Amino acid sequence: MDSSDDETGLRARLIEAGVDLVTREGAQALSLREIARRAGVSHGAPRRYFPTHQELLSAIARRGFTDLGARAAESVAGSEASSPRTQLTTLGRVYLDFALSNRGMYELMFRHDLLESNRLGLRETSLPLFGALVDLVGQVRPEADVPVVAGALWANLHGIAQLWSFGSLQLTTGAEDFVPLLHAALDAHLGPDPR
Known part of the structure; x- marks a missing residue:
């Protein structure tokens, strides 16, 4: 060696x-x-x-984005026969599951100072996941400003993850899991599910 x-x-x-x-x-x-x-x-x-310490933290966070991206790609590929709306639901569940079961990594991945410094191209590691979100939103709402709607949906999912991890949403909504909140977020950004 x-x-x-x-x-x-x-x-x-x-x-x-x-x-x-x-x-x-x-x-x-x-x-x-x-x-x-x-x-x-x-x-x-x-x-x-x-x-720098920031470079090491960025390398660790990059691993988190890679893991989340792989989980998302696998779940969406496994549901390709489903409607784009169902695929978005699956993607949202994977995102929220990852955020809530990997809280430390999720917190690190979205640290402002790491994203701002963009060490090791950290910002770019999230782009494929956002691209999948944009693609699916575009299939559901092709008439919309798709990147903006996808960005708003992502922000909503991020907020659900943060507030759920703090216990705030359980307290205020009485929900026992995040699935009803996920469906409400999808309805808010995509319109009601036509099913």
């Missing part, structure tokens, strides 16, 4: 340690020192591969 293989392996180990840490303990636990400790390297080692 040459040194480039060692470097690639250590870089991947640092990212994996960060993914594990954010999954188990949340975004607030992602210090360079703790990631290095869990990767089994000195606390200064991450700086060789990630010159």
